[in-house]
Amino acid sequence: MAEKVKTVVKLLGTFVFVRQNYAAMLHRFRKYQRVLKPGINLKIPFIDQIAFVQDLRERAIEISSQAAITKDNVTLQIDAVLFIQIVDPYKASYGVESLEDAITNLAQTTMRSEIGKLTLDKTFEERESLNHYIVNAISSEVEAWGVKCLRYEIRDIEPPFNIKKAMILQAEAERKKRADILTSEGERQAAINLSLIHISEPTRPY
Secondary structure: OHHHHHHHEEEEOOEEEEOOOEEEEEEEOOEEEEEEOOEEEEOOOOOEEEEEEEEOOOEEEEEEEEEEEOOOOOEEEEEEEEEEEEOOHHHHHHOOOOHHHHHHHHHHHHHHHHHOOOOHHHHHHOHHHHHHHHHHHHHHHHHHHOEEEEEEEEEEEEOOHHHHHHHHHHHHHHHHHHHHHHHHHHHHHHHHHHHHHHHHOOOOOO
């Protein structure tokens, strides 16, 4: 926290300079006084202190790999990234003890809940819809913390080894089936074309 204050907020006697896209919480006698916005702000030396600094830019939070169980009882390992932006620095500072940890835990809980509503096949088929549902669910919760949830993106879905092997075999079987159908169709078309050639040829007298 102290390092961030030094790099983002410059204390110049009775003046405080706050960098663009940041906001600082000013305490007076260890009690919230006001929000310092980007630019030059006044403060009382030795009495006023900078308590919190909030980055107002869009940022990404890594949601590390975790287990989630589908509706048909398949355990998946899923990792994702959540994009957020602080829209109310006061709420972000005082609404929750550790903002990023709270958002991460909420995102993990929400993701597990949404995965539990889907079967394994639907989880892969409806990834975009799943991202949308999770954003909506998180947004209603983080509003009280002064945060806007912009988007949620699942990066990887890893099924158990036996399920993954079965999926690979199924995909190979489907590809072979399509290849056999195409070969069969080609042979049938070739036979039709050959028969048309024979029909169009004139019969030669002996």
